[in-house]
Amino acid sequence: MANLRPVPEAREFDLARGSLRDLNLYLHKQAAADGVSQIRVKNPDGAHSIACGLNADLDVQIHGHVGYYVAGMNMHATVTVHGNAGPGAAENMMSGRVHVRGFASTAAGASAHGGLLVIDGDASLRCGISLKGADIVVGGSVGSFAAFMAQAGRIVICGDAEEALGDSLYEAVIYVRGRVRSLGADARFEPMADTDRAAVKNLLAQSGHAHDPAEFRRVASAKSLYHWHADANQEY
């Protein structure tokens, strides 16, 4: 860490002056040992893999836009991006919370197992692809193939959804408030139950978005592709 040292009283890293490697190494191995739980990152300048692989109860505030895989594989930590995020934000997150104050590019929350991903703006293509149990709240709209092959977890979309929403869903559930351009293979609208409205209310509250849960529709798997059979034709 020759070129980058945290200022002890501010716990601040300036990526214009130091390297990503030093920052991540500090977050992985030193922060908890130093008793530091709050870290502020300045000048991310679109760097990739900021705060990925965290495994401690840290609060990381990133001021600016980030590149790919911010908070990838996150465990326990809270990571906030005060800007936009590139592809794969919070990919494979296990627990904790990742909050993108701006927009998120493709594959936000891909294969995330747990925790909460909040995107205040829009999310691009394949948001929540292969989701495995995490919750995602998108304040804006999502691009095509959101929740593609999503296995478990919940996605709340406050805006619209583009083509093929929920294509090849397994057990994940989508709540969408706006227009849906089209549903993907095996996805269908289902009636909202009280438990669904309660879930949406809870997730909106956690993410800081104010909407009436009654405005959301539920999308889930019709489960017609759960087993390989001749009538599925090329949809399988």
Add this chain to the structure above:
Amino acid sequence: MTGPQLEESAGFDRPTIDYIQRAAASGLYEIRGLGAKRRVPNFDDLLFLAASLSRYPLEGYRERCATKTLLGTRFAARPIELKIPITVAGMSFGALSARVKDALGRAATEVGTSTTTGDGGMTAEERASSKTLIYQCLPSRYGFNPEDVRRADAIEIVIGQGAKPGGGGMLLGQKVNPRVARMRTLPEGVDQRSASRHPDWTGPDDLVIKIKELREITDWEKPIYVKVGATRVFNDVKLAVHAGADVIVVDGMQGGTAATQTVFIEHVGIPTLAALRQAVDALDDLNMRGTVQLVISGGIRSGADVAKALAMGADAVAIGQGVLVALGCNSDSYIADGRHVSALEDYARLGTAPGFCHHCHTGQCPVGVTTQDAALELRLDPAVGAKRLKNYLQTVNMELTTIARACGKQDVHHLEKEDLVALTVEAAAMAGVPLAGTSWIPGRPGDPT
């Protein structure tokens, strides 16, 4: 007196007629396990030119021949060091039982080599038993998690598999028991598709960034392997090198699978022999031989195969189907309480027989290797399996060193292409070695003799 003359069609022979009639009856393509059954040019089509007057051999039973193998020396702080250049290929928990994964780990640890996880995540059993464990990062990301990333010795990003490059995967519901379902975050009994593309990156430019993310997560300690199914190998290997791989694994079309469409297994990808030469050419073209290590897999069976692969330029091999056969796959019996028990009736129930079985996809493996059935999996005792596999790997390694000594090499990694000739024009062209008795390499400039 003779009977009527029966003339079988070359184009519509009995297997073809069977195929068409089955397709007409079911409306489904066939899915099966293991690898290609058609004959393609392979390592059997190469021969060694051992030492004689122009080369000096080592004494076969006395002189030392090193087999130590280092993988991942390019960027990783902790490269993989193996005692032998023969590794166990990635095979999933789901395709195989936890007991089999345990057996693989025990044997590999005893002989000083690595095992590899597979689609479906890392089991506690294999981590405990395998001293050196390679953790696969697959498109499905089933069971993939950062704790196991940190517990692994290396990470292998799987782009494709020799049996089904570009095809993703399938684990049929009958093999999805409660534990498999839990590890994959899916309901029991559901046919589980494994995606053909990674969820969070597309293309070689993204792969550069993905590899760097994994390096950041592992603090640049663990080697990153990239595995490709053999298709456009020359370009794929160059792209993987540019993306920052430490080790490249190339899986030829004879590589096995737990369940894939037959049309894929037999008709997609190129033979291991051709793939290996293209991979080595790519590394040579980039001047990266020795910097980026190359592991070849897909139908490797014997010490002769390993020796030929190393002579052509591989740093190590990975074996999958051979490992399963060593455990008892396609054997007519399994071992219970030290006794051989016939499995013939169980083969017959599947409509097959020992030596022909490729029914891994059913989960009803008669010898308990490729099953998740609670009763059938008991047919493979991990201790017995580990002993058999250790014997097999040891034998293969002894064969390898025997050949290397005969070629005058004190280290198996000193075997070279100049030690090889080909038996057929096809193999000569694919392997880039001369047809035996000539200096002719088809497709290469030279003076035919």
